[in-house]
Amino acid sequence: CSKELHDHCRELGHVPLIDHNPRGGEKEHFEPADEVRYRERTVAERTNARLKDEFGGRNIMVKGHAKVMSHLMFGLLALGADQLMRLRR
Numbered sequence: 001c002s003k004e005l006h007d008h009c010r011e012l013g014h015v016p017l018i019d020h021n022p023r024g025g026e027k028e029h030f031e032p033a034d035e036v037r038y039r040e041r042t043v044a045e046r047t048n049a050r051l052k053d054e055f056g057g058r059n060i061m062v063k064g065h066a067k068v069m070s071h072l073m074f075g076l077l078a079l080g081a082d083q084l085m086r087l088r089r
Helices: 003-011 032-054 065-088
Strands: none
Touching: 032 065
């Protein structure tokens, strides 16, 4: 959350969405539009992490793009079913 990191991101033409670490001070909050983008990004990151860690997306032991795509789609199907089961609890 350093100023240099924010400046570098802006020089590259990016919008930095870095959560502020207060380090004993006061926490800086995002602008409302950035807050929405940050929440959406973290949902996508959690989904990708679960796909890799729990549903076989990290170790794919098949060759060929069609087989890899099938493997990942079955993982996404299982992830979706798991999320629906969590909603029912």
